[in-house]
Amino acid sequence: NDPIERGSRAVYDGDIASVLITEQQINDKVGELAKQIDEDYGDLAGGDLVLVGVLKGAVMVMTDLARALPRPAQLEFMAVSSYGSSTSSSGVVRILKDLDRDIAGKHVLVVEDIIDSGLTLSWLLRNLAARDPASVEVCTLLRKPDAVRVEVPVRYVGFDIPNEFVVGYGLDFAERYRDLPYIGSLDPKVYTSGT
Ligand code: 5GP
Numbered sequence: 001n002d003p004i005e006r007g008s009r010a011v012y013d014g015d016i017a018s019v020l021i022t023e024q025q026i027n028d029k030v031g032e033l034a035k036q037i038d039e040d041y042g043d044l045a046g047g048d049l050v051l052v053g054v055l056k057g058a059v060m061v062m063t064d065l066a067r068a069l070p071r072p073a074q075l076e077f078m079a080v081s082s083y084g085s086s087t088s089s090s091g092v093v094r095i096l097k098d099l100d101r102d103i104a105g106k107h108v109l110v111v112e113d114i115i116d117s118g119l120t121l122s123w124l125l126r127n128l129a130a131r132d133p134a135s136v137e138v139c140t141l142l143r144k145p146d147a148v149r150v151e152v153p154v155r156y157v158g159f160d161i162p163n164e165f166v167v168g169y170g171l172d173f174a175e176r177y178r179d180l181p182y183i184g185s186l187d188p189k190v191y192t193s194g195t
C-alpha cells in the first residue's frame with residue numbers, strides 16, 4: 001500500500017520563508033504523542049476517549065492523531081471564533097459550532113493546532129469543564145513562547161516553536177496554506193502586501 005501521494009504545492013513556494021517542521025517530523029511526533037497518550041490513559045472507565053478538535057486549524061493533527069492512536073476514540077469538533085486580528089487573538093470567544101454530543105462522564109482530550117497566548121484555550125477549558133466530563137486534557141501540536149506564561153495545563157506538546165507566524169498542516173493565513181503537508185514560516189511579505 002503506497003501512501004497517498006501529495007499534490008504539488010509549488011504555487012505556495014515563494015510565500016514560505018523556511019520549512020520549520022517537515023512532514024516526516026510531524027508524522028514521527030504524532031506517532032510518539034499517540035503512544036504516550038495511549039499509555040497514560042490505561043483502561044478507561046466511561047467508554048471511549050473523546051477527542052475534541054478545534055476547527056479548522058486542528059483538523060490535520062486530529063485526523064492523524066486519531067489514526068495513530070492504538071485505541072478507539074470518538075471524534076468531536078468545535079468551532080469558535082476569537083475576536084481579534086488574523087494574526088492574534090483576544091480571548092473573547094464565541095461558539096460557532098458546538099459539540100454534537102454530551103461529554104458528561106467522558107474522558108476528553110482537546111486537540112489543538114497551536115497555542116500562542118492561550119486565551120482561546122483557557123476559555124474553552126472553562127467551557128468544557130462546566131459540562132462535567134470525567135477528565136479534560138490538552139494535546140497541542142505546536143506551542144509558542146508566550147504560552148508558557150499562561151496558566152493552562154497542556155499535557156501533550158508536539159513542538160515548541162519560536163515566535164514566528166507559521167502556516168501549513170491546518171494552519172492558515174486568510175484561509176490559505178492549510179493544505180500544506182509541512183509547517184513553514186510565512187514570508188512577512190505575504191501579510192504586509194495586503195492580499
Ligand atoms: P491563542 O488564543 O493561543 O493566542 O491563539 C490560538 C489561535 O491563534 C490558533 O488556533 C490559531 O488560529 C491562531 N494562531 C496563533 N499563532 C498562529 C500562527 O503562528 N499561525 C497561524 N496560522 N495561526 C496562529
Ligand code: MG
Nearest residue numbers: 054057113114
Ligand atoms: Mg486552534
Ligand code: MG
Nearest residue numbers: 057171172173
Ligand atoms: Mg487562522
